[in-house]
Amino acid sequence: MTSKNPDAKAPDASRRSERSRQAILDAALALVGEVGYNRLTVEAIAARAGVGKQTIYRWWPSKAAVLLDASLALSGKAADEGGWTGFPDTGDLAADLKAVMRATVDELSDETYAAPARALAAAGATDPGLGARFTEQLLEPQLALYEERLRSAREAGHISPGTDLRVAVEMLVGPLTYRWLLRTGPLTHAFADEVVDRVLAGIAAHADTA
Amino acid sequence: MTSKNPDAKAPDASRRSERSRQAILDAALALVGEVGYNRLTVEAIAARAGVGKQTIYRWWPSKAAVLLDASLALSGKAADEGGWTGFPDTGDLAADLKAVMRATVDELSDETYAAPARALAAAGATDPGLGARFTEQLLEPQLALYEERLRSAREAGHISPGTDLRVAVEMLVGPLTYRWLLRTGPLTHAFADEVVDRVLAGIAAHADTA
Incomplete structure (x- = not known):
């Protein structure tokens, strides 16, 4: 059990904290891809990150909570690197949706991304508190982009004015x-x-009268 | 650790086995509804069922495997009791699908059924072996009934001949x-x-040309 005082907040300590935090998130993502979620343990994350188990428990209540923050950091980084920040709007709704959905298929076929996402979806299904954070912080921002694209299509008259956009997204x-x-x-x-x-x-556009 | 000899196969032992098996399945379903999947343990199932932990491990490798068999038994019992054995076919496809989907909504809102199903879906997502059994034994028979109903609608000309039935079901x-x-x-x-x-x-029926 390591026992550095978490309240000792010198600039060095703060830099060290940030390094540890990043090492823990990286370790969690790497390990879930290697051993799978069921065999992932906080002990193994700590060992890989070179920190004590207590350092992890000081910041996160569970391996699932570590993975959620790791996934949020990963999706933030992807956005920063010029990845997917908005939804394409070329005027061709079908083409735009297919481009995004195909990219999602590719992403879900890549275990780097898919293993933590699958683990979080599963853990959230049986842990309502974690599930609410997963849905609110990771899923909803993506659903909002779909909905925005459908709204602009509805305004342009490309889809029926009676479309429930949220249902269409789901x-x-x-x-x-x-x-x-x-x-x-x-x-x-x-x-x-x-x-x-x-x-x-x-x-x-004609569907409501069909 | 209890240690009755599992190989002692007198008729009495066989009846006792079946009683124990049923008690274990009932205990697993009751407990997952009460404490949730994450806090469910094989020890608690054994205690509730009045058997030793080893009796459970003799038949099942994990709590998830117990729950899968419990859910299969539950859905088999529902079918036996005159529940849902086939898909309604009144000739009105929309009405038939809505009747079944509404019943599913009701079922998923009832924790007796929903808690083990949710737990199994989640456990299967991160455990491919269990997931394959869950999908094959519990999901596929339901999907097949939907597909059958859509096939009869396609044959009756109520939906487009180009419909991919499996995609439509999903x-x-x-x-x-x-x-x-x-x-x-x-x-x-x-x-x-x-x-x-x-x-x-x-x-x-007109959608392929839309």
Whole structure:
């Protein structure tokens, strides 16, 4: 058990804290990819990060909480590196949705990203407090971007004025997430495209009168 | 540690085994509803069932495996009691799908059924072996009933001949499961109805030419 005094807040200590924090997040992401969530332990994260177990428990209540912050840091970094900050809006709604959904398929097929996301979705399903943070901090910002794109399409008259945008967003991401988490079939670009085409046919400008 | 000889197979022992097995499954279902999956332990299941921990480990490798068999027994019992054995086919596809999806919403809002299902979906997401059994034994038989109903609708000309039935099924159950597992919004009959209406508009008989 290490026992550095957490209240000793000299500039050096603060820099050291930030280094430890980053090492812990990196270790958690690396380990969940290597051993899977079920075999991941706070002890192993601490050993990999070169800190004591108590350092982790001072900042996080559980391995799931460490992973959530690690995933938030990862998605923040991806955005900073010029990745996905907004939704494409080329005027072609189907093309824009397919581009984003295909990128999501690729991301979910890459264990670096997928292993912690899968672990968090699973842990959140049975831990309402963690689940609420996961959904609010990691999922909702992404859903909001979809919704914004659909809103502009609705304003442009490309989809039916009666479309419930939130339901439409979940009709796009729901089947993808379902197939990914429950492994009911191969997660492919073709699947993403088919979902986009069918959802758009269902909310097409003429759909309310169909 | 209890240590009855598992190889002593007199008729009495076999009846006792079956009683123990049923007590273990009942205890697992009751406890997961009471304490949640994360705090569920094999020890607690054994204590509630009045058996030794080793009796459970003789038959199941983990609490998740016990829960899977308990859920299979529960869904088998529901079917035996005149519950849901087939899909309604009144000729009105929308009405039939809404009836089933609304019943699913009710079921997922009842913790007796929902707690083990949620736990299994979560455990399966991070344990591919368990996930495969969960999907194959518990999910696929349900998906097959949806697919069968959609096939008869396609044959009757009520939906487009180009409909990929499997994708259509996942477009129905995916958003419902997504909202249930990730708690992205209230799981209501209105949500189920909206998903059915939009999916059907997307696969309507005229949709391929839309």
